[in-house]
Amino acid sequence: xxxELSTTEQGDLVINVGPQHPSTHxxxxxxxxxxxxxxxxxxxxxxxxxxSIEKMCESLSYRxxxxxxxxxxxxxxxxxxxxxxxxxxxxxxxxxxxxxKVIRVLMDELTxxxxxxxxxxxxxxxxxALTPFFHAFREREAINDIMEETCGxxxxxxxxxxxxxxxxxxxxxxxxxxxxxxxxxxxIDEYDELVTDNVIFKNRMAGVxxxxxxxxxxxxxxxxTARGSGVSCDIxxxxxxxxxxxxxxEEISEKGGDCFARYLVRMQEMRQSIKIIEQLxxxxxxxxxxxxxxxxxxxxxxxxxxxxxxxxGEFGVYIISEGGTTPYRIKxxxxxxxxxxxxxxxxxxxxxxxxxxxMGTLDLVIPDIDR
Amino acid sequence: xxxxxxxxxxxxAWLNSAFxxxxxxxxxxxxxxxxxxxxxxxxxxxxxxxxxxxxxxMQVRLGPNRVGPGGSLQTVADTLKLxxxxxxxxxxxxxxxxxxxxxxxxxxxxxxxxxxxxxxxTQLWDLNIGVLYITAVSSLSVIGILMAGWASxxxxxLLGAMRSGAQIVSxxxxxxxxxxxxxxxxxxxxxxxxxxxxxxxxxxFKGHVPxxxxxxxxxxxxxxxxxxxxxxxxxxxxxxxxxFHTEYSGMKxxxxxxxxxxxxxxxxxxxxxxxxxxxxxxxIGHWTAFNHVMDYIPSSLWFLGKIFTLIFVIMWFRWTxxxxxxxxxxxxxxxxxxxISIVNLLLITLIAIEGWHF
Amino acid sequence: MNKEELKEHLATLLPSPxxxxxxxxxxxxxDPAEWESTAKAIRKDFDYLFCVTAVDWRTHFTMVYHLxxxxxxxxxxxxxxxxxxxxxxxTVSDIWRTAEFHExxxxxxxxxxxxxxxxxxxxxxxxxxxxxxxxxxxxxPVNMIKL
Numbered sequence: 001x002x003x004e005l006s007t008t009e010q011g012d013l014v015i016n017v018g019p020q021h022p023s024t025h026x027x028x029x030x031x032x033x034x035x036x037x038x039x040x041x042x043x044x045x046x047x048x049x050x051x052s053i054e055k056m057c058e059s060l061s062y063r064x065x066x067x068x069x070x071x072x073x074x075x076x077x078x079x080x081x082x083x084x085x086x087x088x089x090x091x092x093x094x095x096x097x098x099x100x101k102v103i104r105v106l107m108d109e110l111t112x113x114x115x116x117x118x119x120x121x122x123x124x125x126x127x128x129a130l131t132p133f134f135h136a137f138r139e140r141e142a143i144n145d146i147m148e149e150t151c152g153x154x155x156x157x158x159x160x161x162x163x164x165x166x167x168x169x170x171x172x173x174x175x176x177x178x179x180x181x182x183x184x185x186x187x188i189d190e191y192d193e194l195v196t197d198n199v200i201f202k203n204r205m206a207g208v209x210x211x212x213x214x215x216x217x218x219x220x221x222x223x224x225t226a227r228g229s230g231v232s233c234d235i236x237x238x239x240x241x242x243x244x245x246x247x248x249x250e251e252i253s254e255k256g257g258d259c260f261a262r263y264l265v266r267m268q269e270m271r272q273s274i275k276i277i278e279q280l281x282x283x284x285x286x287x288x289x290x291x292x293x294x295x296x297x298x299x300x301x302x303x304x305x306x307x308x309x310x311x312x313g314e315f316g317v318y319i320i321s322e323g324g325t326t327p328y329r330i331k332x333x334x335x336x337x338x339x340x341x342x343x344x345x346x347x348x349x350x351x352x353x354x355x356x357x358x359m360g361t362l363d364l365v366i367p368d369i370d371r
Numbered sequence: 372x373x374x375x376x377x378x379x380x381x382x383x384a385w386l387n388s389a390f391x392x393x394x395x396x397x398x399x400x401x402x403x404x405x406x407x408x409x410x411x412x413x414x415x416x417x418x419x420x421x422x423x424x425x426x427x428x429m430q431v432r433l434g435p436n437r438v439g440p441g442g443s444l445q446t447v448a449d450t451l452k453l454x455x456x457x458x459x460x461x462x463x464x465x466x467x468x469x470x471x472x473x474x475x476x477x478x479x480x481x482x483x484x485x486x487x488x489x490x491x492x493t494q495l496w497d498l499n500i501g502v503l504y505i506t507a508v509s510s511l512s513v514i515g516i517l518m519a520g521w522a523s524x525x526x527x528x529l530l531g532a533m534r535s536g537a538q539i540v541s542x543x544x545x546x547x548x549x550x551x552x553x554x555x556x557x558x559x560x561x562x563x564x565x566x567x568x569x570x571x572x573x574x575x576f577k578g579h580v581p582x583x584x585x586x587x588x589x590x591x592x593x594x595x596x597x598x599x600x601x602x603x604x605x606x607x608x609x610x611x612x613x614x615f616h617t618e619y620s621g622m623k624x625x626x627x628x629x630x631x632x633x634x635x636x637x638x639x640x641x642x643x644x645x646x647x648x649x650x651x652x653x654x655i656g657h658w659t660a661f662n663h664v665m666d667y668i669p670s671s672l673w674f675l676g677k678i679f680t681l682i683f684v685i686m687w688f689r690w691t692x693x694x695x696x697x698x699x700x701x702x703x704x705x706x707x708x709x710x711i712s713i714v715n716l717l718l719i720t721l722i723a724i725e726g727w728h729f
Numbered sequence: 730m731n732k733e734e735l736k737e738h739l740a741t742l743l744p745s746p747x748x749x750x751x752x753x754x755x756x757x758x759x760d761p762a763e764w765e766s767t768a769k770a771i772r773k774d775f776d777y778l779f780c781v782t783a784v785d786w787r788t789h790f791t792m793v794y795h796l797x798x799x800x801x802x803x804x805x806x807x808x809x810x811x812x813x814x815x816x817x818x819x820t821v822s823d824i825w826r827t828a829e830f831h832e833x834x835x836x837x838x839x840x841x842x843x844x845x846x847x848x849x850x851x852x853x854x855x856x857x858x859x860x861x862x863x864x865x866x867x868x869x870p871v872n873m874i875k876l
Binding site (some may be wrong): 046047052054055214215217218219220222231232233238302303304305314316318320328331333337340341342345370 | 751752753754776777778779780782784785793795799802825826827829830831834838851852853854855862863
Binding site (some may be wrong): 013021022023037125126127128129130131133134138195200201352353354355356 | 426526600608609611690695697698699
């Protein structure tokens with residue numbers, strides 16, 4: 001069936017979805033070939049928001065380049081910063097104070113929650129339910145307020161620096177996070193009632209965009225996208241960093257491999273993030289929040305690679321240093337880029353409405369793909 | 372008692388006494404035309420505002436609240452804005468059809484207004500095949516939509532129009548069968564007869580479970596026929612940007628927009644007429660005292676109340692449900708609703724023949 | 730498997746692997762001509778290609794492939810040295826599907842040609858773009874600020 005559909009013939013409809021289109025959530029441009037309503041081919045055209053961050057980083061110092069990475073996956077900016085800080089720390093062999101480690105993990109998980117909330121709203125909007133978006137934003141707003149107090153920013157935080165975190169947490173931080181958690185506990189059940197248990201929603205998602213575990217690995221899919229196919233790929237579990245090794249949480253994985261499985265993975269991940277935050281929020285150790293570092297950071301000659309788990313999957317930072325104050329070459333392995341490459345494979349043979357649902361469950365952030 | 376019926380009769384009497392009958396008739400036509408057009412304008416304003424307020428309520432926000440008291444003039448301002456806008460016609464479009472399409476859609480919506488009874492004795496045209504007329508004319512709106520989609524020379528519009536065509540033609544069947552079940556119970560196609568037959572109780576209650584099933588199916592079918600969520604595939608904004616009216620702007624867009632709301636009003640009006648007794652107050656069998664109390668509420672308020680309750684339900688659908696996929700939409704009609712309607716119609720026929728209804 | 734065991738295991742798979750010392754993960758360097766056979770030999774053990782990087786060393790290019798096994802969790806880094814004038818290497822997009830996009834990116838930004846690639850076009854830059862932006866000798870007087 002799929003093989004039959006692979007070529008463009010006369011009578012096929014070629015349409016441009018994007019670069020400005022309500023469902024691409026950014027400037028993604030897809031050229032899709034249709035036979036009636038059935039998709040034959042999806043070809044992503046990238047680069048509308050390509051800023052060549054890798055090139056920019058080559059002329060920025062090891063303290064400066066972290067700020068640029070907030071602008072890649074702007075919904076996981078803490079985690080991007082975290083990955084970069086870890087890589088620099090690996091090169092300089094800096095020991096991060098325990099307080100900073102816990103704060104970092106707390107911020108990562110709050111970011112993951114905020115990112116998944118936004119995804120949930122956008123996902124529902126993609127399949128035509130407009131109301132969840134507003135509900136999701138109400139909860140996300142609370143997290144943004146917490147971030148704003150401590151980091152001074154709501155979206156591009158630039159809070160994590162080599163050696164720890166830039167400033168200590170705000171005195172209100174613990175109280176506000178606890179308030180948020182008690183509020184969000186009831187709301188996440190509401191999410192399930194409103195969307196997850198809806199028959200139309202289930203029918204739209206189940207059996208759509210199937211990705212087998214082998215294909216998920218071969219396409220380099222990570223994060224909830226791969227875990228929805230039953231592939232174990234949570235960096236927090238497999239290669240624990242900071243205090244993740246000591247925490248009690250589960251790696252969520254679903255066997256289905258379809259859109260609904262990916263959806264369920266993210267919904268359960270939110271609950272796991274709550275669990276992690278609850279374990280840490282009353283146990284932030286005292287002491288310094290920032291290790292003493294030299295004024296000018298110089299990485300020794302060599303190669304350093306660090307991996308962290310963002311809300312979308314595995315984020316890798318690969319620094320090649322020649323011993324100077326700037327990286328010789330830096331490579332960011334962004335999760336969205338690899339996840340997007342599986343889109344054509346997943347969407348073939350489905351309807352246009354399914355393409356939108358599949359894109360929704362991939363949770364694409366375009367600046368993360370284009371970099 | 373001051374009722375619309377008395378007002379129309381006194382106007383009629385006065386016109387006939389002041390002018391000769393021909394002029395009086397012409398003037399009455401004029402008044403009716405003005406009435407229809409102003410009803411349209413007011414409906415558009417009220418329903419758009421209502422939709423925005425209802426959606427805001429469901430989405431934990433306030434909705435329009437700046438223009439006029441409580442935002443009540445927001446839609447007036449929006450209409451002015453749309454009227455000021457340039458009505459663009461794309462270069463590759465079939466200009467004649469492109470410009471004609473919104474008028475076809477709005478004209479169809481206006482035509483269905485004719486046989487609807489707004490209050491006791493207030494009906495533009497009580498023709499003897501009223502129900503048949505409504506089903507026949509309402510199916511014409513698909514022509515306007517197909518015209519818009521084809522003439523726009525836009526692939527999104529074309530896809531939207533084709534979806535709409537498949538959808539309206541399919542759901543017409545269920546809607547038609549639900550209408551027929553009431554016709555079977557009543558034994559007449561005339562709207563006034565159908566309303567009169569609900570003197571002692573609405574068909575929704577009198578017709579046992581089958582009438583209730585017919586009502587549910589009719590509500591689903593009219594939601595689909597008016598292209599409202601969860602059946603808004605023709606304009607699915609996350610898939611087709613805006614579907615068949617992607618290329619329309621300014622007043623032409625406003626006409627589509629208006630037609631959508633007028634259509635909702637009319638189909639809810641039909642539902643109210645067929646199943647909820649039209650302008651007939653809530654009467655229960657031989658409870659004379661209760662029925663007398665109910666009679667004190669003017670018939671026009673009864674009718675409007677029923678319509679707006681149904682409209683609220685349809686808006687509720689829109690702001691709660693995700694959209695169906697095209698194949699699921701057609702499956703729902705052809706595999707579920709249509710067979711159920713057919714069986715249901717047989718049951719209703721049995722009820723009507725045996726006289727089991729109240 | 731630890732590094733030493735992995736080394737022994739690779740020696741059974743590959744004819745004569747050259748190991749590079751001192752890195753976090755086991756690193757082998759290969760001749761670009763052997764890449765296809767090497768990739769096929771290690772595909773079974775390393776099913777997940779998570780990063781493809783091109784590096785411009787001014788005198789030559791290096792392609793760096795980061796591979797992991799999703800079952801045994803061991804990681805391998807494969808490096809291939811390419812000529813600076815005509816950088817070319819066999820594609821592995823048929824072996825690891827993810828390579829298709831990563832290789833297009835490397836082609837777009839470094840001008841590394843991947844032979845037998847099914848769809849080797851510019852990915853981020855426009856089709857008519859001149860030059861390879863991430864090369865060290867790339868000059869763009871309009872869009873780049875000299876620091």
